[in-house]
Amino acid sequence: xxxxxxxxxxxxxxxSLVLGGCAAKAEKVRIATDATWPPFESVSEQTKEIEGFDIxxxxxxxxxxxxxxxFVNVGWDPLLAGMAxxxxxxxxxxxxITEERKEKFLFSDPYFEAGQIVTVRIDNxxxxxxxxxxxxxxxxxxxxxxxxEIEKIEGATLKTYDDIGLAMQDLMNGQIDAVVADNPLxxxxxxxxxxxxxxAGGVFTEENYGIAVCKTKPELVAKINxxxxxxxxAGVIDxxxxxxxxxxx
Numbered sequence: 001x002x003x004x005x006x007x008x009x010x011x012x013x014x015x016s017l018v019l020g021g022c023a024a025k026a027e028k029v030r031i032a033t034d035a036t037w038p039p040f041e042s043v044s045e046q047t048k049e050i051e052g053f054d055i056x057x058x059x060x061x062x063x064x065x066x067x068x069x070x071f072v073n074v075g076w077d078p079l080l081a082g083m084a085x086x087x088x089x090x091x092x093x094x095x096x097i098t099e100e101r102k103e104k105f106l107f108s109d110p111y112f113e114a115g116q117i118v119t120v121r122i123d124n125x126x127x128x129x130x131x132x133x134x135x136x137x138x139x140x141x142x143x144x145x146x147x148x149e150i151e152k153i154e155g156a157t158l159k160t161y162d163d164i165g166l167a168m169q170d171l172m173n174g175q176i177d178a179v180v181a182d183n184p185l186x187x188x189x190x191x192x193x194x195x196x197x198x199x200a201g202g203v204f205t206e207e208n209y210g211i212a213v214c215k216t217k218p219e220l221v222a223k224i225n226x227x228x229x230x231x232x233x234a235g236v237i238d239x240x241x242x243x244x245x246x247x248x249x
Contacts, residue, residue: 029069029220031058032088034076036141036163039188039244040094043073053244054092057111058211060236065227075162076143080104086214090224094182096145097210108211108224111237115203116149117183119190121171122198127178129201136177139167145207146180172196182207184245
């Protein structure tokens with residue numbers, strides 16, 4: 001009987017350890033991002049890792065919310081389609097919160113205010129704002145707010161790209177007349193190519209970036225919003241603006 005008692009006791013201890021181990025192992029949250037949108041997300045030439053404003057922000061949010069996350073680098077169109085089908089738990093990718101997108105997935109509270117701006121070659125004297133794009137060919141990344149805005153301009157021809165960097169390259173090579181993109185991204189390209197590019201007019205839309213979440217996971221939205229609120233209160237977003245968006249001296 002004594003031997004049986006000790007065997008049962010050891011069995012219970014081992015069972016409790018297994019249960020404890022399972023409970024401690026948090027489910028990994030898969031976060032999609034299109035790492036072709038610097039300075040918000042891109043692949044570092046040095047480390048080959050995904051980096052940027054959004055990556056640092058989501059990492060900080062996850063730490064505050066107690067989430068274990070894994071970033072998945074995916075193209076913009078597959079990202080949107082994948083989020084609509086809940087192939088990913090969430091996505092952070094300089095994504096503007098729109099009514100159309102709200103029908104397909106949930107959104108966190110806004111974390112960044114941006115807007116669209118027109119970029120042209122440094123020697124361009126014909127385009128001073130979006131109103132001058134009629135009769136011109138303007139590039140934008142496919143499925144982005146920039147492409148939607150070009151489509152609204154009567155007489156403008158939209159040329160879409162899978163990667164905004166390719167649009168900027170075509171612009172510098174004289175193959176298109178302008179690029180419409182989010183102002184932080186556009187100003188980043190202008191800053192790196194100040195002898196070739198310039199902004200034509202100011203920001204002409206008002207947009208807010210949010211973190212997209214699978215529509216069946218409202219509890220994840222709540223956790224992300226909780227973490228985002230803590231990050232904002234700690235001044236982390238201001239620190240990230242200084243790190244990623246401040247002009248180089």
